[in-house]
Amino acid sequence: MKNQEVADLLREIAEYLEITDVPFKPRAYQRAALVIETLAEPIEDIWKAGKLEDIPSVGEGIAKKIAEYLEKGKSAYLKKLKKELPIDADALLSVGGLGPxxxxxxxxTLNIKNIEDLKKAAEQKKIRNIEGFGEKTENTILEGITFLQKTENRISLGFALPLAESLKDQLLASKRVHTAEIAGSLRRSKETIGDIDLLAASDNPKRAVEAFLTIAAPKALLGKGEKKCSVILTSGMQVDLRIVKREEFGAALQYFTGSKSHNIALRNKAIKKGYKLNEYGLFKRNKRIAGGTEDSIYKKLGMAFIPPEMRENLGEIQLAEKGSIPPLVKLKDIKGDFHTHTIYSDGRASIEEMIKKAESLGYSFIGISDHFGHLRIANAMDEQRIKKQWKEINAVQKKHPKIKIVKGAEVNINKDGSLDIPPAVLRSLDYAIISVHTNFKMGKQEMTKRICDAMEHENILVLGHPTGGMIGERKPYEVDFDEVVLAAKQHNIALEINSQSKRMDLASPLAKAAIEQGCRVSINTDAHYPDSLEFMRFGVGIARRAWAGKADIINAKELKQKS
Known part of the structure; x- marks a missing residue:
């Protein structure tokens, strides 16, 4: 599945066009990239069917460039742009404080072409002397470079999982393996991962490895043996495949899923019982007594099965020994989504298109929460436009009586803790999501007060993307999270697990802490396109890492029960 690769290509083209002041075209490429990365269907299949131009925001010119990339693995147009402007635009624009x-x-002015040049110039204090920059911008650039280096080679769950699933499904379809599963931190639904781990069982490992290499079509082969191989895909993602015997598969899956600390604790438990546990099985002396399935291992150790998302050695082993593993929320438990956007703000689809997709997912309700206020970058609505939207929602509701459409809005939290919406409009909504979209660099105490003050307003249902981080782009703002949780609990406001691929906010440790303090959680997609509603599964994975049950999630209940 090359959706993300193609989206990245189009974004890179847009960046070069924007830097060279080409009008209109950058936005067109950005819109197409946004749509493509949210498609549920592999873009390769759409291309093979000759239907690239059926994709919204993809015209003839962009379609040709996509087709060329899918066919040849490269773009002559991007190569031409790079020749004309020999810089690493993608890397430079990922640094906080820098725009085109x-x-x-x-x-x-300084012939800065890449991150190394940028860091050197900032450290030598050359940037502050350029008109329009200054010392503050220079320091922000250095902070941004440090953040990028810390998160380098970490890929979002939302990008990695569809890719891993596609590889797994193709490997199974090859008939060279009996079974295959995703392992590692990806199987544990960790918010970001370093590489993809795949595990398969086969009677002919050599042929299975060859089949995988054909499927993956890697950019580089890092290593290859009879039972394993490591590759770098054209996207830059590393994938490690291991082939085991069928009778070892469960033990290998448990071992390679991790986490390391969970595995150590499990091995110690096995030792106390006189057993030996490794990736080949559970052994008593030299006889394998379990290993075909994960469940058989946990059962033989006198434990309940532990879901992969819980395997972090945070007390789950003790719960499993008592048979007290809590029932975790499942995707099928979700009744609706409170955080969605349409063409009334920065979304890419009509209200009815979003509703139809929600119906196809079996939802009983859907909240429309376009931006309201003065946030220009998000095309935020004013009073006139939101009243027009309400009329359209009423009309669409009549056409779709089986799903309840809820009138919401996403409202920016101003620097002083006030909300960017008139009180009368706020009261007229069914609910509001409040979020920080500006002034991220406030001090910890100021930011905490800002958010807590905002939660004192009426009719607030959700605090959106509560830490403001963007994976690989922007670190979370400084805030006293415990104080935010206390305020949210006091005002009966849910904290969001935002399932957008670049957000994954709240992360599971904070979500777990909030739930333990009795705070409610809302899993939303922040969808800007119909297929983005399917991002819900990523948020559910994070919620399961937080040990969340159905009762902890406000949108795992019917709408009338949400309070």
Whole structure:
């Protein structure tokens, strides 16, 4: 599945066009990239069917560039742009404090072409002397570089999982393996992962490895043996495949799923019982007594099965020994989504298109929460436009009586803790999501007060993307999370697990802490396109890592029960 690769290609083209001041085209490429990365169907299948131009925001010109990339694995147009402007635009623009105009200025004045050049210039204090930059921007750039280096090679769950699933499904379809599963931190639904681990069982490991290499079509082969191989895909993602015997598969899956600390604790438990546990099985002396399935291992150790998302050695082993593993929330428990956007703000689909997708997912309700206020970058609505939206919602509701459409809005929290919405409009909504979209660099005490003050307003249902982080792009703002949790609990406001691939916010440790303190959680997609509603599964995975049950999630209940 090359959806993300193609989206990245189009974004990179947009970046070069924007830096060189080409009008209109950058936005067109950005819109197409946004749509493609949220498609549920592999773009390769759409291309083979000759239907690229059926994708919203993909015209003839962009379709040709996509087809060329899918056919040849490269883009002549991007190569031409890079030749004309020999810089690493993608890397430079990922640094906080830099936009296209500043990247262009840095190239022209200091010949900065990449991150290394940028870091050197900032450390030598050359950037602060350029007009329009200054010492503050220079320090922000250095902070951004440090953040990027810390998160380098970490891929979002939302990007990695569909890719891993596609590889697994193709491997199974090859008939060279009896079974295959995703392992590692990806199976544990960790918010970001370093590489993809696949495990398969086969009677002919050599042929299975060859089949995988054909499927993966890697950019580089890092290593290859009779029972394993490691590759780098064209997307830059590393994938490790291991082949085991059928009777070893369960033990290998448990071992390679991890986490390391969970495995150590489990091995110690096996030792106390006189057993030996490794990736080949559970042994008593030299006889394998379990290993075909994970469940057989936990059962033989006198434990309940532990879901992969819980395997972090945070007390789950003790619960399993008592048979007290809590029932975790499941995707099928979700009744609706409170955080969605349409063309009334920065979404890419009509209200009815979003409703139809929600119906196809079996939802009983859907909340429309377009941006309201003065947030220009999000095309936020004013009073006139939101009243127009309400009329359209009423009309669409009549056409779709089986699903309840709820009138919401996402409202920016101003720097002083006020909300960017008139009180009368706020009261007229069914609910509001409040979020921080500006002034991220406030001090910890100021930011905490800002958010807590905002939660004192009426009719607030959810605090959206509560830490403000963007994976690989922006670190979370500084805030006293315990104080935020206390305020949310006091005002009966749910904290969001935002399932957008670049957000994954709240992360599971904070979500777990919030739930343990009695705070409610809302799993939402922040969908800007119909297929993005399917991101819900990523948020559910994070909620399961937080040990969340159905009762902890407000949208795992019917709408009338949400309070």
């Amino acid at each position: 105009k500043k990247v262009k200025i840095l190239y022209k």
